[in-house]
Amino acid sequence: xxxxxxxxxxxxxxxxxxxxxxxxxxxxxxxxxxxxxxxxxxxxxxxxxxxxxxxxxxxxxxxxxxxxxxxxxxxxxxxxxxxxxxxxxxxxxxxxxxxxxxxxxxxxxxxxxxxxxxxxxxxxxxxxxxxxxxxxxxxxxxxxxxxxxxxxxxxxxxxxxxxxxxxxx
Numbered sequence: 312x313x314x315x316x317x318x319x320x321x322x323x324x325x326x327x328x329x330x331x332x333x334x335x336x337x338x339x340x341x342x343x344x345x346x347x348x349x350x351x352x353x354x355x356x357x358x359x360x361x362x363x364x365x366x367x368x369x370x371x372x373x374x375x376x377x378x379x380x381x382x383x384x385x386x387x388x389x390x391x392x393x394x395x396x397x398x399x400x401x402x403x404x405x406x407x408x409x410x411x412x413x414x415x416x417x418x419x420x421x422x423x424x425x426x427x428x429x430x431x432x433x434x435x436x437x438x439x440x441x442x443x444x445x446x447x448x449x450x451x452x453x454x455x456x457x458x459x460x461x462x463x464x465x466x467x468x469x470x471x472x473x474x475x476x477x478x479x480x
Contacts, residue, residue: 325396326441330433337397337415341438346393353385384421387431391420394438398423 324340339346365371397415401423404410413419424431 324441326437328433328437330430331427333400335399336395336430336434336437338434338437338441339394339396340441341394341435342442343393343438346389346438349389349393350386353389356385384425387424388417388421390431390434390438391424392417395420395424395434 324342326338327335328338329335341347360376361367364375395415395417398420400412401415401419402410402412424434
């Protein structure tokens, strides 16, 4: 018998992806509690802004919006802090054109995703896939029947036996 590796299993709820040739990103699960908490705060803030500027009503005026507080920046910031965990293949060039690899930081991750919005969507999609895979794995594990020990039946049978025993007492 072969033991089959689950195709979507992500060790430590992390996965490396290569969204562009030469660029590898380490992505964490969207079910990360820190991300979920931070994202909830961002979404509440965006909702308050929508209410303040009367978005979706005839009173909405795009000229009233302060572009220094763009909701996309807030969402990208959340992803850079909690879902994008590392990278390989990102660097900076100096004035002479010499390229140097740079270590990941949330600030640099946010800057990269602002320059390449498709990376934001790739990270978010992967993070969601990781969470879905973990959830499916949990459902599959929980759904497996346990080994029945000698002398024990189903929980319905056990309950019936207990009830019958207490009625005769």
